[in-house]
Amino acid sequence: MPTIASLFDMSSSKRSSHFLEEEFERKPVVFRSDVQSSPIVFINDVDKVLADFHLPYPFVRVVRDHETLRHPSDLPLMALSRQCLMDRTAWYVESVAAGCSLLIQAMNRRLTCVRHICNQIEKASGLLCQANGYLTPRGSQTFNLHFDTHDVFVWQQEGSKAWKVFGSEVDNPSYHHRFQVDEKRREQLVEEGPIIDTTLTPGDMLYIPRGYLHCGQATADDSFHLTVGVFRKSHLDYVSEFFGAQSDNPEAMKFFEENADKLSLDLIFNYVNDANS
Numbered sequence: 540m541p542t543i544a545s546l547f548d549m550s551s552s553k554r555s556s557h558f559l560e561e562e563f564e565r566k567p568v569v570f571r572s573d574v575q576s577s578p579i580v581f582i583n584d585v586d587k588v589l590a591d592f593h594l595p596y597p598f599v600r601v602v603r604d605h606e607t608l609r610h611p612s613d614l615p616l617m618a619l620s621r622q623c624l625m626d627r628t629a630w631y632v633e634s635v636a637a638g639c640s641l642l643i644q645a646m647n648r649r650l651t652c653v654r655h656i657c658n659q660i661e662k663a664s665g666l667l668c669q670a671n672g673y674l675t676p677r678g679s680q681t682f683n684l685h686f687d688t689h690d691v692f693v694w695q696q697e698g699s700k701a702w703k704v705f706g707s708e709v710d711n712p713s714y715h716h717r718f719q720v721d722e723k724r725r726e727q728l729v730e731e732g733p734i735i736d737t738t739l740t741p742g743d744m745l746y747i748p749r750g751y752l753h754c755g756q757a758t759a760d761d762s763f764h765l766t767v768g769v770f771r772k773s774h775l776d777y778v779s780e781f782f783g784a785q786s787d788n789p790e791a792m793k794f795f796e797e798n799a800d801k802l803s804l805d806l807i808f809n810y811v812n813d814a815n816s
């Protein structure tokens with residue numbers, strides 16, 4: 540099975556060329572492990588991350604059926620005693636035992652092995668990425684049906700998880716779409732049925748482009764997987780960021796008002812180049 544990084548290197552194999560030319564940004568894909576693969580992150584590593592870093596919300600989220608639960612100590616800038624930190628870590632463990640999922644953000648900042656994988660992906664793709672860890676007790680679900688505003692590679696590490704992927708609710712969604720739901724479109728996609736209905740076991744990987752509806756549920760085993768998010772921006776994202784940065788610049792806003800009928804990325808880039816020359 541190809542690695543995520545190798546999928547972005549067209550010279551590495553025919554499989555990577557096919558992925559980039561036919562599948563990337565276009566359709567969900569399942570990649571089966573050739574052998575029963577050993578995980579790079581074990582469930583025991585989650586215990587170590589919790590014990591060593593004492594991460595608060597939102598770096599660690601306790602989730603059950605799409606609802607995030609909060610510990611009383613999750614307050615901004617709150618100075619916590621060592622005992623309080625230990626109590627919160629114990630609460631994380633108790634929550635998992637009660638059927639809640641544990642979502643650990645940015646595991647590439649906590650574990651060297653995950654950081655190495657993300658560095659390889661960024662070097663090969665030229666895109667930013669982040670790896671989040673999901674520990675889900677047997678039979679439980681972290682999030683119900685939803686879509687992401689970035690592409691994801693779901694990489695199963697331990698246990699197994701059943702996944703359903705439906706069609707695209709939003710084409711190339713931007714960050715501001717993350718809380719928007721097109722109920723009519725969603726009902727239509729669910730009625731049409733999943734385009735992927737599969738169970739991932741250790742080493743298997745599922746690629747889901749942004750905008751595609753999906754949900755996962757742990758099977759008879761506790762499940763741990765990494766979700767490697769790959770962040771690409773649309774033209775709208777760049778334009779929105781630019782205008783946000785220039786909103787206090789009267790000269791820039793006047794220029795774009797006068798040229799509103801021919802606004803384009805080229806116009807923005809030319810303006811920036813002229814302003815910096």
